[in-house]
Amino acid sequence: MDQAKNFTKGFIRENPVFILMLGLCPALGTTTSAFNGMGMGLATLFVVLMSNIVVSLIKDFVPNKVRIPAYIVIIASFVTIVDLVMAGYMPALHDQLGLFIPLIVVNCFVLGRAEAFASRNTLVSSIIDGTGMGLGFTLALTLLGASREILGSYALFGHQFIQEDGMLVFILAPGAFIALGYLIAIIDKLNKK
Amino acid sequence: MEYIIIVLSAILVNNIVLAQFLGLCPFFGVSSKISTASGMGGAVMFVMTIAAIVTYLISHYILIPLDLIYLRTITYILVISSLVQMVEIMLKKVSPPLYQALGIFLPLMTTNCAILGVAILVIQQEYTLMSGVVFAIAHALGFTLALVLLAGMREQLELLNVPQAMKGNPIILVAAGLLAMAFMGFAGMV
Numbered sequence: 001m002d003q004a005k006n007f008t009k010g011f012i013r014e015n016p017v018f019i020l021m022l023g024l025c026p027a028l029g030t031t032t033s034a035f036n037g038m039g040m041g042l043a044t045l046f047v048v049l050m051s052n053i054v055v056s057l058i059k060d061f062v063p064n065k066v067r068i069p070a071y072i073v074i075i076a077s078f079v080t081i082v083d084l085v086m087a088g089y090m091p092a093l094h095d096q097l098g099l100f101i102p103l104i105v106v107n108c109f110v111l112g113r114a115e116a117f118a119s120r121n122t123l124v125s126s127i128i129d130g131t132g133m134g135l136g137f138t139l140a141l142t143l144l145g146a147s148r149e150i151l152g153s154y155a156l157f158g159h160q161f162i163q164e165d166g167m168l169v170f171i172l173a174p175g176a177f178i179a180l181g182y183l184i185a186i187i188d189k190l191n192k193k
Numbered sequence: 194m195e196y197i198i199i200v201l202s203a204i205l206v207n208n209i210v211l212a213q214f215l216g217l218c219p220f221f222g223v224s225s226k227i228s229t230a231s232g233m234g235g236a237v238m239f240v241m242t243i244a245a246i247v248t249y250l251i252s253h254y255i256l257i258p259l260d261l262i263y264l265r266t267i268t269y270i271l272v273i274s275s276l277v278q279m280v281e282i283m284l285k286k287v288s289p290p291l292y293q294a295l296g297i298f299l300p301l302m303t304t305n306c307a308i309l310g311v312a313i314l315v316i317q318q319e320y321t322l323m324s325g326v327v328f329a330i331a332h333a334l335g336f337t338l339a340l341v342l343l344a345g346m347r348e349q350l351e352l353l354n355v356p357q358a359m360k361g362n363p364i365i366l367v368a369a370g371l372l373a374m375a376f377m378g379f380a381g382m383v
Contacts, residue, residue, distance in 0.1 A: 021362060024214075028214045028217065069274060073271065076267040080264070099310055099314065103215075108218055173214070173377070176214070177370030177373055178371075181359075181363040182363065182367070184366065
């Protein structure tokens, strides 16, 4: 496959959140602000890239029958690394993301890349695929976080531009569903053009 | 009294899907019909309760005494995925009708983040084993309630004339948002 296409497919065409509807739990649960969304996206990017690399390296040694448990253990190890590093160096962000950090392990998008791509392709394509898809996921979460923050608290990355209380509902749970619904509608429209 | 508070809070106030965003994949994936939605709810309750008990015992009798709590994520996910397999094999032998009824929903359970999420929450909030079990059952009931309500809304949506751009996933997400808004009315009840 053309490597440039392989890299960019995650941004819009096969975006995990907007098009494939995978990994929705962290996408909705952590995006109360653009910064939190980006943090969650980057944590997932690290896990998907590292697990793609390892899965692609060991794909010839793992018997077919036990491949899924093996992939899950690999993913869980990297999730534990992210969890501990974040707790150590970014305790504030770690508290905000909370439960969703250990839950990266059951993010179907991460396991999906390992199973559908890394277990069948070379190391180089797996690295490119992991980076591209991870960046696409980060992009989706940042975009969703930014739209919720702009509407919900009239701010972006913590800088308030209207000194008033925002539409609180967008920070709360219902706003997450509604904002994502409209974002998907807009992106579908752009995709069709 | 403590159990009543746990149950009300888990089902209505902090609904696992609509307020805590766990288990969204099955929430959108299998909510097209009310009958499949309630089947999925039953399967989730079964596995979630067993998983909460087993991870509780492992945490308190193996991980904490040996000071291995940083292995939590790896242990839990391994336990849950083998548990799902075991439950599947046992059900097939012990109760074929139930196995038939749960069908394809059982294998899907491993990647349902609600199961792992509840197992971690039980430990984080330092429940006893009994309240942990009540907590897991109540969360599964909340999950089933949300799933069945959304399935009902989706069956009605089939008959409506939705704007072209909103067809498919967007309108389902907005419907789920309105459902979440209705559940916000319970805030402050417990």
